[in-house]
Amino acid sequence: MKTRISVVVLLLIEVVCLASYFFCEIKETSELENRTLMTFDMVVSHPPAEDSIVYKATVSERFDEALKDQFFARDWVSLHYVDYTAFLDNLYVKGKRTVSNIFASDKPNSNTSGQETATDYDRWPVYGSPVLTVFPSRSYTYSKIGNLSRFEDTDYIFEGPKINPPDFVQVKEHAAQIEHIHELFPDVKFYSYFVSSLNSTKWFDEQLDFDTPDYFELIAQYMPGYMRMSRLIYQDKAKYESMFYKSDHHWCHNGYMQGYEDIYDMISEDYQLSPLKTPIKIWNFSDLYGIEYRGSRASNLQGLYDGYDEFIIPEYDLGDRECYSIDLTTGEEIPVTLCLWDTYKNGEMSKGRYHDHYIRFYCSALDKDGNDYSNEYYLIRNNGSHTGHCLLFVSDSTGRAIRDVLGSHFDTEIYLDYRNMSQVKVDEIIEQYDVDTIVMNGYGSVWTGEKYSFHFTDGFGEE
Amino acid sequence: MVFSSLTFLFVFLPLCLITYFLVPSKYVLARKYVLIAFSIAFYASGEPVYVFLVAASVSITYLFSRQIEKGNVFAFVAALIVVLLPLGVFKYFNFIIDNINRLFDRSISNIDLVMPIGISFYTFQILTYIIDLYKKRVKRQGNIGLLTLYIFFFPQLIAGPIVKYADIEPALRSSNEDWDKIKDGTKRFIIGLAKKVIIANQIGYIVNQIAATDFSRVSTPIMWLASVAFTIQLYFDFSGYSDMAIGLGKIFGFEFNENFDSPYHSLSVTDFWRRWHISMGSFFRDYIYIPLGGSRKGKLRRMLNILIVWAITGLWHGANWNFVAWGLYYAILLMAEKLFLSRILKKCPKFIAWIYTFFVTVIGWTLFMWDTNSLHYMVSRIRRLFSQTGVVYPFSVSALGLNANMIYLFAGILISTPIGKWIADLIKKWFGPYTKDKQAFAVAHDVIMIGMFIICIMFLVGETFNPFIYFRF
Known part of the structure; x- marks a missing residue:
């Protein structure tokens, strides 16, 4: 190639890329990534808010981000980049089988030297670890898709497989917080429910070269004996798939109906509740409106994944009730409607390809003017119930699907999302509403994350 | 920018x-x-x-x-x-x-x-x-x-x-600009860009991921992975930047001296510092070591000069004690080589000398990579390279989500060490007859450069792919 040609070609590439910014349409959102994109307008005149996904502190950072987000072939490049990364991921996994066990010493059982001190035992109680039997070893084949994995035969996508290690120091702190509530309010009863994720099973031990212990039992060892504990169990992949969305990280109607029943059974051990509720109707919004529900994991994969879910919602008779969002800062009670029943029944729901219907349906709290107050905690008064019990239901987003039906067994329900824990004092809530039942629900991470800790007016547990 | x-x-x-x-x-x-x-x-x-x-x-x-x-x-x-x-x-x-x-x-x-x-x-x-x-x-x-x-x-x-x-x-x-210089400069710039974007950034993910992990869960193999990954990342990052600088300089008619000369091919620490960040090494030699007397004022003074220069070299890299420790570490190694070690290394098979040099370099970068003033912190990281005592619940490469990045590390090791040169020599031997057509060879070379530039752009755009999964909850 003559001297100048290669330089000219490179210059041409630069010019084409640069010119594309002037001639291609500016995109404000990416359907593939399900997020806002940085536009040139946002660089100087309308900088994104600090809590925005595209937030960048400086003008030059925002400009560079805009160049990336508005790149003319961004979707094509991103798709191939994700695909290529998945290919490398698979390459390594296959390669690892032949390169022997370079990392064999990663197995906890192969390391015994450092496990004799008390601190180590607290963090990783290997001795006496319960053997996981409820999710016995299986051998399910999967392939990588983007940064996720997929059961090829059924098209279910999931995170991992990965080792999901609990931080037992944090678990101990959670136990201490529960103990403190118990000291302050000895009559309050405690229940906890684990929504078991795939990574807490033994199904991928071979691929991970790891012997997964029973995390639930390990955590239970730290918890006070007066707290009843239970978990979602699925014996095999088929059962798992019936309980979780294939494209989303939440449990679907079969899963949360089972969860509701399990929690109901736990509480019933202690006192009489109104009879377990069965749905008056099961709505399949996909049948009605042709919704192809692609949840969070599908949007994570952009266009790599074509699978979709049906959006099925059981409707219960919840009786006469009043719902309020409690402003986390002012404590103001704002009357709201929980769940988008009317919107969905009237066919007014969003039909975007990657709209997350689970979150849109269950996580909304609209006042009469349509303003959303979902990011607060909720007070639900069931006017038809006269049991004298008040429930504090603390949960991650999985709890939103059973919040209403479970709470309908109580005169009053306070629903608190784990992510709002730092903004409330739990003892204040218990005292104000005369709470006598606390249910904690969620994936294992809610027991191991510092941000999910209870906070108290006396500053317990805070340095 | x-x-x-x-x-x-x-x-x-x-x-x-x-x-x-x-x-x-x-x-x-x-x-x-x-x-x-x-x-x-x-x-x-x-x-x-x-x-x-x-x-x-x-x-x-x-x-x-x-x-x-x-x-x-x-x-x-x-x-x-x-x-x-x-x-x-x-x-x-x-x-x-x-x-x-x-x-x-x-x-x-x-x-x-x-x-x-x-x-x-x-x-x-x-x-x-x-x-x-x-x-x-x-x-x-x-x-x-x-x-x-x-x-x-x-x-x-x-x-x-x-x-x-x-x-x-x-x-x-x-x-002094001309088309040949512009072309050479452009090529050099693209090579540097590829080193940075395709290799260093991807290996950097391994280092960052392990650095962000609770240290009590970092096992000895993972610690080695972090140290070796940092060793390779630093080379591709810094030499990539130098390549880009040299290339840009050339485009505008400036000739900068080389800053790296295959440092991981070195057979001694003395050799390493002649090949790594050459411009810094020559600055310290010309403006501090030699004015202090260099090696002209006796053995003891020479050792002291080495100590002073390397303490300053460490501090120049960062205002933390780990950098000073890193500088003194090299001072001790260089003194040892001046006193006796280089004579032993010269008698050793080259492979052993290379292993020694690469090993001490990795240890050196382990001191360098964690910005800290805590002696305990430094010692614990170095000790973890040799002992798993105290490790609880260690992570594996898969669990850290590093599978896809390992290939870049392997590539980086291949390219930056004599293994790469050995493979390149083999390829030259096999494909030697095909490289006689200089015109075709030049065309292939240019096409590869253009392809590399496009891949770099794809990496820069693609790696920002940022799906917003939990937009509210």
Whole structure:
């Protein structure tokens, strides 16, 4: 190639890329990534808010981000980049089988030297670890898709497989917080429910070269004996798939109906509740409106994944009730409607390809003017119930699907999302509403994350 | 702004090239002023305020230069102090305060300062000019614009190479660009870009992921992975930057000296430091080690000089005790080599010498990679390389989500060590007959360069892929 040609070609590439910014349409959102994109307008005149996904502190950072987000072939490049990364991921996994066990010493059982001190035992109680039997070893084949994995035969996508290690120091702190509530309010009863994720099973031990212990039992060892504990169990992949969305990280109607029943059974051990509720109707919004529900994991994969879910919602008779969002800062009670029943029944729901219907349906709290107050905690008064019990239901987003039906067994329900824990004092809530039942629900991470800790007016547990 | 950003590649560089080459080559000074303007814009894009600090350093140097050239010691010392003062304040003030507080149990407040980008590099460049001027090794630059260009020239402003004034002075006066240089410079720039974007950034993910992991869960193999990954990342990152700087310099007619010469091929630590960050090594040799007496004043003095130079080298890299420890570590190794080790290494098979050098280099980078003032912190990281005591619930490569990045690490090791050279020699042997067609070979070479540039752009765009999964919950 003559001297100048290669330089000219490179210059041409630069010019084409640069010119594309002037001639291609500016995109404000990416359907593939399900997020806002940085536009040139946002660089100087309308900088994104600090809590925005595209937030960048400086003008030059925002400009560079805009160049990336508005790149003319961004979707094509991103798709191939994700695909290529998945290919490398698979390459390594296959390669690892032949390169022997370079990392064999990663197995906890192969390391015994450092496990004799008390601190180590607290963090990783290997001795006496319960053997996981409820999710016995299986051998399910999967392939990588983007940064996720997929059961090829059924098209279910999931995170991992990965080792999901609990931080037992944090678990101990959670136990201490529960103990403190118990000291302050000895009559309050405690229940906890684990929504078991795939990574807490033994199904991928071979691929991970790891012997997964029973995390639930390990955590239970730290918890006070007066707290009843239970978990979602699925014996095999088929059962798992019936309980979780294939494209989303939440449990679907079969899963949360089972969860509701399990929690109901736990509480019933202690006192009489109104009879377990069965749905008056099961709505399949996909049948009605042709919704192809692609949840969070599908949007994570952009266009790599074509699978979709049906959006099925059981409707219960919840009786006469009043719902309020409690402003986390002012404590103001704002009357709201929980769940988008009317919107969905009237066919007014969003039909975007990657709209997350689970979150849109269950996580909304609209006042009469349509303003959303979902990011607060909720007070639900069931006017038809006269049991004298008040429930504090603390949960991650999985709890939103059973919040209403479970709470309908109580005169009053306070629903608190784990992510709002730092903004409330739990003892204040218990005292104000005369709470006598606390249910904690969620994936294992809610027991191991510092941000999910209870906070108290006396500053317990805070340095 | 960094070279590996779309802002630089799609906006800054094309604009700079177009403006520069639109000025006819006979207007040499006008071309230089174009470079000055773009260099100031380049620095101001990241440091809009500190651009005045650099300008002040340049102006003061210019003002003092006439007196320095005349051999005025006062002007020389005053210029040195004034130029070194910002480096001392911005880089070392809080470090000194922290140590005073710790030593004397005081609570003097730190000052909230953001260190200007590239301050260590441009300060050293100014120093070389001042010292060389005083020693009459160079002539005074009477044009403040050209002096500004020497300090501010954007390819080497942020991270070197540290260019001596004497080396760049002829290019400041003339316009030496031609198509061959532009092509060579472009190729060199793309090689550097690929080193940074395709290799270093991907390996960097491994390092960051392990660094962010609870240390009590980092096993010995994972610790080695982090250390080796950092060793390779640092080479590709820094040498990539140097390649880009050298390439850009060449496009504008400047010839910078090489900054790296296959450092991981070294057969001793002495050899390593002749190949790694050469411009820094030669600065310390020419401006500190030799003025201290070098090796001319006896064995003991030589050892002391090595110790001083390497303590300063460590501190130059960062205001933390781990950098000092890193510098002293190399001082000890170099002293050992000067005293006896190099004789043993020369007798050893090359493979053993290479293993030794690579091993001590990895240990050295392990000290370097964790910014810390805690001795316990440093020792614990080094100890973890050899013992798993205290490790609880260790992570694996898969569990850390690093599978896809391992391939880059393997590639990086292959390319940067003699293994790569051995493979390249084999390929040359096999494909030797096919490379006789020089025209075809050149075409293939150019196509690969263009392909590499496109891949770099794809990486830069693709790696920002940021699906927003939990948009509210």
